[in-house]
Amino acid sequence: MTLLADILLGGAAAFIVLSLVVVYRVVRGPTMQDRVVAVNAIGTNIVVIIALVAAATGNPSALDIAIVYALLNFLMSIAISKFTVERGGVL
Amino acid sequence: MTPRELAVLALVAGGAFFAFVAAVGLLRLPDVYTRTHGASKSDTLGAGLALAAVAVTFGFDLSSVKAALLVLFMFITNPTAAHAITRAAADQGIEPWTTDEEGEE
């Protein structure tokens, strides 16, 4: 393990801990939008975690997974926003 | 420590700090609008810094381009998602929290 990998994995660990903290907001709510915001933030963190681990283990193909995850994360927010209103005018 | 390791350390630390701010903001702030502030801004910058660290690690490589693409993508989508969510909230008639209401809660 090089120092560089240690730094990156340490960062990934920090992001994991922070994501777990945010789960509190997903559980508590109180509104649907609060949960969506929190899940979106967790999704962003997971993209970062994937990228950091990819860099730490020298596995560039995992970055493609991060890109797809970011796309899905965005779609999730938009879709839920749209469906909680069911008006078709959210975006 | 090489300069590159220093740069990566600084970027990862900065990213983790802003992700921390986002998490604290999500927990502490009083309503969905203010929470979205924390999440949309701090998390985007936190992710941007951490992904910059990834790009620096890979050096001049296709992977760095991908990391940059990811940053760009996040800078476009995160505010859009935040906007969609708050608009949905406003549409459902969720009133923004203001300092006047403090006494009632």
Add this chain to the structure above:
Amino acid sequence: MAADDLLVPVDDSVTLRKTVAYVAERAADADGRPTLHFVYPVSERVDTGDEGSEAASAADLLERVEVWVEEDLGDDDSVAVETAVVGQTEYLFNPGDYADVLVEYARRNGVETVVVDPEYNPLGMAPLLPPLERELESAGLTVELAPVERPTRRGPLTRTAGVGQFVVLFCSTYAFYLLVSGTLSPFDLATGAVTATVVSAILWRIATRGEVELGKLGGRLARFALYVPYLLWEIVKANIDIARVVLHPDLPIDPQLVEFDAAVWSELPATTLANSITLTPGTLTVDVTQRHFTVHSLTPGAREDLLAGGLERAVRFVFYGRRAMRLATPAERGARTDDADAADEAGENE
């Protein structure tokens, strides 16, 4: 009991049935013997003896409404129903005309409350309701929107597009494909071309809007490259600001909604501005309709920055060039925050 009387402008809208059900229920619950006035403003002038087609369909519709109300009320006869066709003596062109005939009717019959169907839009063009509501309210009437669920509204998804759009979409899709695949091998070049063709063939009339002019595009991209560092700097400042506020033990926030009309004129600049606002100091775009921005702001300082219009000017610079930078700021154009109003009131009280 004139206080419980309700005036309902009627038009053949999709949610009319639900609106009728709502007012019927409301009238049934009210004390006394309220009267429901269903009014159909006719947009064309109807000359005596010449029953125009619109007036005929208006009468049909009003009859239908009466039947609906009877259905909803059942045996409850504590509610009176009146229907009327108004505005036959003039042409109605704009929301003000509609408001005038409705106000006149309300005055004549002593009605104080108007319930409006959210889909009420006899002019057939956007948007009638907000100005109509404003006019009615300024005439001293109470205006309410019927709380009915609206069906999903969809604009046309596709629009006219030229070869330019197709080419731009094809090139960007192809470039993205090659970037992610990371090689320029014949296999990737071939599959990329096929994929990009399929994607652009399906989406070219959806994904882009407006004419593509390569000269303008180049200028915009160049100016956008100047905009990015400015934006990044603003974002960093914003985040330090937010970090300070969020981590402060007292949580010194004073959130408020600000509304203003931005001086940007089409979709892409408005989107860019909205996203930039969301990314920068304590401000979050909640809603954008045409040029009207509703922005949620976390701190008073953030509101001042927003209305000082630095970002807006930068976005105008990107899309319209340097000349457009010199327009007035939102604050100068009369956008106001509640802070300013409160300060004014305090000043008046002193």
